[in-house]
Amino acid sequence: MARLSYDFYNRDTVETARALLGKILVRRLEPSLLLAGRIVETEAYIGRCDKACHAYGYRRTVRTETLFLGPGHAYIYLIYGMYHCLNFVTEPEGEPAAVLIRGLEPVAGEAYMARARYGEKPMTTARRRGLLNGPGKVCQALGLTRRENGIDLTGDVLSVWDSPADLGLPEPPGVPERICAGKRIGIEYAEEARDFPWRFTLVGEDGKGA
């Protein structure tokens, strides 16, 4: 149990989106500069049947080529002209699909991520809360842009791990958590697919966000 392998991503996308909750996303910027966050919010997108997916109906364009690279690759694209979204390609090769990473909890490199998000502005509780709770924020904090599109998640630049202990970091105290499923965000145009319950969040047993 350590770094997630090709086989982790080579399966059903909804299953993978749920399984990614609680895993540790690691961004290696330099040999000695490591950023990490615990995945707490994901969404599944499946080209075969999902009008919200960029590769709906197996559509091949310059942008969607990344979704055809096969499981275990990063799909990163520009959205609204100024933000980026990070996804993990899933399903067996030939099935374009991915999991969008929508939210993290900081695990390592919090000061660096805060600087990437807010520059020199002083930290506040509102900024701490807003550090990683959105797909555009995740990419800004981790320094991910289209330059990283298509990279292999089993390499060193960007990877996912089972636990902080795999990185020599302390385990946080384990409070009980459960998975909450709901409708995906920002896809009102996607007809019947807009109601698919393919958004997953980790929440505390008391109902408060984890």
Added chain:
DNA sequence: AGAACGATCGACT
């Protein structure tokens, strides 16, 4: 070549 649009965010009422 031109136009429409978007898997978001932050500022504001």
Added chain:
DNA sequence: GTCGATCGTTCTA
């Protein structure tokens, strides 16, 4: 709750 920013991608012609 609303709204504008901003530009690459995609489609139409």
